[in-house]
Amino acid sequence: MLTYLSNPQRFMAFSAWAAPLFFAAAVIALGVGLPWSLVFSPADYQQGETVRIMYVHVPAAWWSMGVFAFMAAASFVGLVWRHALADVAARAAAPIGATLAGLCLITGSLWGAPTWGTWWEWDGRMTSMLVLFVTYLGYIALWSAIEDEEKAARLAAILCLVGAINLPIVHFSVEWWSTLHQPASIVRSGGSAIHPSMLGPLLTMAAGYLFLFGALVMMNMRAAIFRRRVESARARGGEA
Amino acid sequence: MIEGGWTFVFGAYGVTFGGLGVLAAVVALRLRHWAKRAKALQL
Numbered sequence: 001m002l003t004y005l006s007n008p009q010r011f012m013a014f015s016a017w018a019a020p021l022f023f024a025a026a027v028i029a030l031g032v033g034l035p036w037s038l039v040f041s042p043a044d045y046q047q048g049e050t051v052r053i054m055y056v057h058v059p060a061a062w063w064s065m066g067v068f069a070f071m072a073a074a075s076f077v078g079l080v081w082r083h084a085l086a087d088v089a090a091r092a093a094a095p096i097g098a099t100l101a102g103l104c105l106i107t108g109s110l111w112g113a114p115t116w117g118t119w120w121e122w123d124g125r126m127t128s129m130l131v132l133f134v135t136y137l138g139y140i141a142l143w144s145a146i147e148d149e150e151k152a153a154r155l156a157a158i159l160c161l162v163g164a165i166n167l168p169i170v171h172f173s174v175e176w177w178s179t180l181h182q183p184a185s186i187v188r189s190g191g192s193a194i195h196p197s198m199l200g201p202l203l204t205m206a207a208g209y210l211f212l213f214g215a216l217v218m219m220n221m222r223a224a225i226f227r228r229r230v231e232s233a234r235a236r237g238g239e240a
Numbered sequence: 241m242i243e244g245g246w247t248f249v250f251g252a253y254g255v256t257f258g259g260l261g262v263l264a265a266v267v268a269l270r271l272r273h274w275a276k277r278a279k280a281l282q283l
Contacts, residue, residue, distance in 0.1 A: 023264075034253075034257075038249070038253065043241075044241075045241060046241055046242070047241070047242055047245075048241045048242040048243060048244070048245050049242075049244070049245045049246055049249055050242055050245035050248055050249060052249045052253075053248065053249055053252040056252055056253055056256040057252065060256070095263070095267075096263065096267075099259055099260070099263045102259070103255065103256050103259050103260075106252075106255050107252040107255060107256060110248045110251050110252040110255070111248065111252065113248060114242055114245045114248050115242060212260065212264070216263065216264060216267045219267045219268065219271045220267055220270070220271070222271055222275070223267070223270045223271040223273075223274045223275070224274075226271070226274035226275050226277070226278040227274045229278050229281075230274065230277045230278050230281060233281050
């Protein structure tokens with residue numbers, strides 16, 4: 001499938017119908033997840049209503065890491081096989097991942113204030129997530145700072161692969177260091193520790209975020225391909 | 241149990257859906273801009 005889509009023409013044909021489909025799926029999942037998480041899911045016996053922040057915070061945390069892993073995989077392909085579409089995919093995903101990482105930090109702060117009594121703490125999880133956010137910004141800045149796109153792609157790919165070292169640090173930070181965050185409670189040996197009445201809306205919101213990422217990354221890639229075509233035509237003197 | 245907390249909940253949802261909405265709008269506008277230019281050049 002990936003080999004098939006690595007051809008820009010095929011990708012454009014595929015994404016023309018897949019991006020709106022993914023966007024519609026995101027609207028449906030978030031449309032179901034929003035009332036489920038805000039109204040129909042129960043309050044927590046300790047955290048009360050503030051537990052509802054989990055449904056927007058945790059998917060943002062998951063996918064900010066997932067998007068960076070996607071970018072690292074695309075960067076690796078771009079770096080090793082010099083595949084232009086892989087670089088386009090990595091670059092297209094960066095602003096989406098940066099937004100998710102930013103939302104994770106803000107919503108985490110809004111959750112921490114009433115439950116922990118602090119907006120911010122320099123613990124392992126929060127600090128490593130902040131590093132991830134800054135890495136996203138550095139990656140975006142690097143692409144913008146270098147005019148030669150081939151050189152920018154190579155350097156950005158190296159930065160992305162180095163930055164990916166932070167992903168296991170974010171994930172295992174709650175086990176490696178003493179932290180305000182609780183250990184993993186969903187993906188863990190012995191099954192999920194979260195009640196199904198809360199797991200349902202959480203997974204629905206996470207699916208909504210994933211579909212939205214799929215739609216937006218395809219749209220961003222399409223814009224980048226159109227831009228390259230326009231600039232190539234201009235360089236050939238095709239534009240009046 | 242923590243009492244209240246709705247201000248924080250609404251704040252978090254507002255920031256999230258506002259942020260995602262702005263992101264989607266920017267991506268859509270950027271795509272429209274370049275698609276229009278490519279179409280104008282019959283690419």
